[in-house]
Amino acid sequence: MASNKRIEVHKTEDALIKRLCEYIENISKKAIEERSAFTIGVSGGSLIGALAKGLPGVKTEWSKWKIYFCDERIVPFDDTESTYGAYKKALDGVVPIKDDQYRKIDPKLSAEEAAKDYIGKLKADFGNVQLPRFDLLLLGMGPDGHTCSLFPGHPLLQETSVWVAPITDSPKPPPSRVTLTFPVINNAATSIFTIWGAGKADMIKRVLADKEDLPVNQVSPKNGLVHWLLDDAAATKLNGL
Numbered sequence: 056m057a058s059n060k061r062i063e064v065h066k067t068e069d070a071l072i073k074r075l076c077e078y079i080e081n082i083s084k085k086a087i088e089e090r091s092a093f094t095i096g097v098s099g100g101s102l103i104g105a106l107a108k109g110l111p112g113v114k115t116e117w118s119k120w121k122i123y124f125c126d127e128r129i130v131p132f133d134d135t136e137s138t139y140g141a142y143k144k145a146l147d148g149v150v151p152i153k154d155d156q157y158r159k160i161d162p163k164l165s166a167e168e169a170a171k172d173y174i175g176k177l178k179a180d181f182g183n184v185q186l187p188r189f190d191l192l193l194l195g196m197g198p199d200g201h202t203c204s205l206f207p208g209h210p211l212l213q214e215t216s217v218w219v220a221p222i223t224d225s226p227k228p229p230p231s232r233v234t235l236t237f238p239v240i241n242n243a244a245t246s247i248f249t250i251w252g253a254g255k256a257d258m259i260k261r262v263l264a265d266k267e268d269l270p271v272n273q274v275s276p277k278n279g280l281v282h283w284l285l286d287d288a289a290a291t292k293l294n295g296l
């Protein structure tokens with residue numbers, strides 16, 4: 056069976072961001088032509104700055120975007136830990152995305168209630184399907200091999216049906232979050248990891264060369280592709296894989 060995984064290495068962080076944005080432009084164009092909407096899930100962390108740099112160069116119909124959160128921290132929107140808050144700060148005035156295009160959590164709820172509430176928001180957009188199918192998920196990889204808020208050894212890695220799960224014991228602070236689960240992640244048409252810097256080189260080797268059993272390696276779209284976009288520094292220990 057052909058692999059659903061594509062690995063690309065680019066010289067610099069800037070080249071990497073440019074490539075990521077080419078994917079975003081092409082995938083959004085296709086989705087908008089087909090369904091007049093583009094559904095994209097975004098992660099927190101270093102990706103936010105990369106998108107703030109790259110997105111202004113993307114040619115797309117911005118009004119057709121719907122932006123979801125692959126995971127979100129349960130904190131007020133004006134807290135520096137809020138992923139939505141960080142996106143607003145980074146992208147407002149940079150790209151013409153209106154506030155109602157973000158599908159945000161309700162931060163006043165408990166993690167459990169916020170997860171249920173977010174499932175309701177997904178159902179309102181995707182309909183009463185078995186699983187939503189995102190056009191694109193932009194994923195991050197933590198230093199321990201986590202993605203979204205799916206951490207090594209956590210029971211949530213085994214989730215088979217719930218779309219969005221609460222987590223109250225996240226090892227990465229803040230502890231209370233909601234996260235997409237693997238059934239949803241692996242139903243996306245395309246997922247992209249964008250990883251740069253020497254600090255990620257060891258983990259990239261463990262994931263892509265040694266194929267260790269880590270959450271990021273559970274990303275394996277059933278009927279889609281997962282791209283690993285790396286810069287030279289992150290790929291140094293791959294030995295030309």
Ligand SMILES: O=C(O)[C@H](O)[C@@H](O)[C@H](O)[C@H](O)COP(=O)(O)O
Binds near residue numbers: 099198201202204227
């Ligand atoms: O809320 C979070 O903590 C993020 O969504 C998380 O899943 C992130 O994507 C990874 O931890 C990678 O973060 P960096 O890109 O900053 O290393």
